[in-house]
Amino acid sequence: MYRNFQDTFFILRNHIIILAILFLNASFLSNLYAQNEKGYKLQTIVIDAGHGGKDPGAVYKSGKKILGKEKDITLSVALKVGDYIKQYYKEIKVIYTRDQDEFIELHRRASTANKNKADLFISIHANANKKKDPFGSETYVMGIHKTQGNIEVAMAENSVVLKEKDYTREYEGVDPNSPEAYILFNMLQNVYIEQSLKFAAKVQDEYKNSLQREDRGVKQAVFFVLWKTVMPSVLTEVGFLSNKEEAEYLLSTGGQEQIAYGIFNAFRSYKNELEGIKDDGIKIEKPKYEPEKKNTSLTENNENSNDTNSVSKNENIRETKPDSLMNRQNTDESGIIFKIQITSSSTKIPLNSEIFKGLKVEEREVDGAFKYMVCRSRSYREIENLQKLIRNDFPDSFIIAFKNGKKISTSDAKKEIKN
DSSP states (O other): OHHHHHHHHHHHHHHHHHHHHHHHHHHHHHHHHHHHSTTOOOOEEEEEEOOBTTBOOEEEEETTEEEEEHHHHHHHHHHHHHHHHHHHOTTSEEEESOSSSOOOOHHHHHHHHHHTTOSEEEEEEEEOOSSSOOOOEEEEEESOOOSHHHHHHHHHHHGGGGGSTTHHHHTTTOOTTSHHHHHHHHHHHGGGHHHHHHHHHHHHHIIIIISOOOEEEEEEEOOHHHHTOOSOEEEEEEEETTSHHHHHHHTSHHHHHHHHHHHHHHHHHHHHHHHTOSOOOOOOOOOOOOOOTTOHHHHOOOTTOSOSSEEEESOOOOOOOOHHHHTOOOOOOOSEEEEEEEEEESSOOOTTOGGGTTOOOEEEEETTEEEEEEEEESOHHHHHHHHHHHTTTOTTOEEEEEETTEEEOHHHHHHHHTO
16 A cells, blocks of 8 residues: 555656646747747857866876866866857857856756856866777767766766755756656756757867867767756867876867867857858967977876876865966967966076976066066966965965066956956
8 A cells, every 4th residue: 555655656746847847848948939030149158167176077197196187177168268259259148157166066057057048058078987098079968878988977977966965955866877867857958959969069070170189979968967957058078088198188278278269169150050140250260289298297107106197087186286277388479468476586596496396487587687477378367266276385476467478467458358
């Protein structure tokens, strides 16, 4: 008797949940129809930098030394994509789920997109595998797992919910490996599946044809971060941190700029097609990427460990400076560039001095004094985040700005870029 009652209860509960989801779908169909109407303009985009704060995501290591974290790569790429959009489409509102190194629950990321009635949601991640051979980029939309590989990727990204408070309530206790979960997950996203697939295909096309990256295709899987979004949504894995060569690319400034360039071009194509624009007249030069010949942070050998290149996902680690951001160098001084001055001296300091703690330092002589600077970025938001990390070792460091190689005030620089 009790067993029959329990079975009936769960059946009724599932029916109620399904009906509620159908109701939500109907309420958002008007937004979908609006996108197909003549004269529709894409107005808001939400860019989600995966992981953050206490959740590092995938971690690239040499022995026990941490050389790079997924959360830093995704933040850098997300900000760069947003900068592209703000520069070329000033009428479009760009919203970040996070613009600094902080932990944001997955359900809050979707909620940010929904509350702002976003027209598109892009979640940026970096991949990892127990094997070191896999490489390339792939983009996911919400859907039923097609292969064991898709399941493993989704499980790795979804595991972060265990770090959230009340995660069983926020995700309604759904088991993503059960048939029931597939129904519940997919019924909310299938309204936007065509648009999501269309944008995902454009992202992969950019990776393959514009950036000459390995194309691992468009795939479907159950991701919590996409579950409750009510607009076209994708999760793109930009490459594998578990692959040494690809890790070097992902951790470099040039690599991150190229990825942002590719995602932005996919966005342009999607926007133009949606709005019926044949030629937007925008011409952008592809950023250059040159592998660093002497990148000690990625090539140093660890004599105390046989595993010189290991990667882990969501493990507890000691927070260290993201070497890929700290040790970036670029010779292009055109436009507005922000840097961080860490010290000055009346006499020269060797650039390999221990006082610089392994950072790649730029030296400038100004009025008989020697200024020592690290990092460089065209984004003030990004340089601010880097300064917070730099101040752990150099508490008196401060941001300086240059225009076409000449020093200007940071306030003037900020006004020019409107960032």
